[in-house]
Amino acid sequence: xxxxxxxxxxxxxxxxxxxxxxxxxxxxxxxxxxxxxxxxxxxxxxxxxxxxxxxxxxxxxxxxxxxxxxxxxxxxxxxxxxxxxxxxxxxxxxxxxxxxxxxxxxxxxxxxxxxxxxxxxxxxxxxxxxxxxxxxxxxxxxxxxxxxxxxxxxxxxxxxxxxxxxxxxxxxxxxxxxxxxxxxxxxxxxxxxxxxxxxxxxxxxxxxxxxxxxxxxxxxxxxxxxxxxxxxxxxxxxxxxxxxxxxxxxxxxxxxxxxxxxxxxxxxxxxxxxxxxxxxxxxxxxxxxxxxxxxxxxxxxxxxxxxxxxxxxxxx
Numbered sequence: 168x169x170x171x172x173x174x175x176x177x178x179x180x181x182x183x184x185x186x187x188x189x190x191x192x193x194x195x196x197x198x199x200x201x202x203x204x205x206x207x208x209x210x211x212x213x214x215x216x217x218x219x220x221x222x223x224x225x226x227x228x229x230x231x232x233x234x235x236x237x238x239x240x241x242x243x244x245x246x247x248x249x250x251x252x253x254x255x256x257x258x259x260x261x262x263x264x265x266x267x268x269x270x271x272x273x274x275x276x277x278x279x280x281x282x283x284x285x286x287x288x289x290x291x292x293x294x295x296x297x298x299x300x301x302x303x304x305x306x307x308x309x310x311x312x313x314x315x316x317x318x319x320x321x322x323x324x325x326x327x328x329x330x331x332x333x334x335x336x337x338x339x340x341x342x343x344x345x346x347x348x349x350x351x352x353x354x355x356x357x358x359x360x361x362x363x364x365x366x367x368x369x370x371x372x373x374x375x376x377x378x379x380x381x382x383x384x385x386x387x388x389x390x391x392x393x394x395x396x397x398x399x400x401x402x403x404x405x406x407x408x409x410x411x412x413x414x415x416x417x418x419x420x421x422x423x424x425x426x427x428x429x430x431x432x433x434x435x436x437x438x439x440x441x442x443x444x445x446x447x448x449x450x451x452x453x454x455x456x457x458x459x460x461x462x463x464x465x466x467x468x469x470x471x472x473x474x475x476x477x478x479x480x481x482x483x
Contacts, residue, residue: 189306191292192323195283202280204228208359209330209352213274215345215447222274225359234358234365237273248269248365255370258281265373268463274347275334276320287377289313290320298323300332301349310424316395316471317338318448320424325464328354333382336448336466345447347467388416389431395471397422413436427465427472431479434460441476444483452476 206227207371213220221240229232232251239245243259254272255265270277278285283292295307305323312319321343335346353359388405402419408430415432434455443452452472454461461479464470 191294192283192287194294194306194308194329195279195322197278197293197329198322198324198331199283201433202226202331203233205328205330205354206356207328207352207354209332209349211349213345213347215257215449218446220274225362227361227362229363229366232366234362235271236362236365247273248368248370250365250368250370253373255369263371265371266372267376275331276424279322279331281343288309289317289422290424295321297326300325301352303327303332303352305430309337314396314475315468316358316423317422317467318344319474325352328352330354338468345449355476388482389418390480390482391418391429391475392480393474394420394427394478395422395467400429401426408432425466427463427467427475429475429479430462430464432460432462434458443472445469454479 185240203226207225209224209285210312211222211224213222214349223236223238223240225236226234233249235249237247241355245259246257248255249271250267252267253265254268254270256264257263270280283438286292289312291309291311291313293309293311295309297307298305304326306326308322308324310320310322319339321335321337322331324330325332330352332349332352333341337343386428398420399422400418401421403417405414405416407413408415412430413435415430418431420427420429434457437452439455440451441454445448445451448461448466450465450467450472452463452469452475454463454473454476456479461476463476465472
């Protein structure tokens with residue numbers, strides 16, 4: 168009898184865990200649907216280290232079109248506008264430009280508004296506790312990395328509207344490194360007036376899509392010998408860095424949730440030891456090999472950035 172009870176208990180625990188995973192994934196899918204279908208006007212702040220960035224985020228479905236506006240409210244400002252699958256960036260001291268994509272590249276990882284199933288090979292979806300965020304009932308969903316080379320990503324989702332209320336990068340010790348916190352959200356049957364004019368605005372023609380030929384980039388310039396599981400090359404080019412006007416080879420990798428940038432350039436004058444700087448979840452690791460410098464930037468642990476940087480070699 169005791170053995171039967173143990174087996175039954177184990178079965179029930181496994182079933183509950185499986186249901187939790189399914190429920191967590193479904194909550195993420197519901198959030199993605201809500202972000203694309205609801206009319207809302209929200210304000211949020213990104214808390215990163217000692218800094219804070221305030222944003223306004225507005226979305227609407229209007230006359231068969233999907234309209235979205237994301238504005239950075241500090242400094243000279245940044246405005247990103249999306250009308251269906253055309254996203255236009257208005258940046259200070261630069262001409263506006265458009266790209267063909269169905270999501271805005273902002274502080275929230277784009278994959279969360281698309282197919283989250285792409286993350287399941289390298290992350291687990293786990294239900295957390297319930298609480299209140301911005302005065303609204305919220306359910307915590309934890310996107311947990313399957314190894315310690317990455318951070319976890321936690322989301323608090325509105326149980327009424329399915330919209331995002333809070334998000335955070337979290338290390339393996341459960342410490343919140345960087346947070347996105349809604350301070351206000353209004354969900355309405357009709358779109359906010361400010362966003363309706365986007366349907367009438369003229370936008371620049373989209374830039375041509377970049378095509379990546381891996382054989383002509385990574386293999387001919389540098390070999391990046393190690394990356395965390397799941398990261399794939401998205402983009403590669405050679406350009407001058409704004410910081411020092413030096414020419415560098417640039418590689419962009421992503422696992423769907425996190426992007427990692429790798430820059431390789433000639434060593435700058437002066438002896439500088441290799442090392443890392445961190446702000447919130449963002450790590451910048453500079454490796455001085457003697458013959459060349461490697462810089463790795465991304466929302467990853469410092470030891471991960473170090474291992475990537477030290478794996479970069481000239482091809483044999």
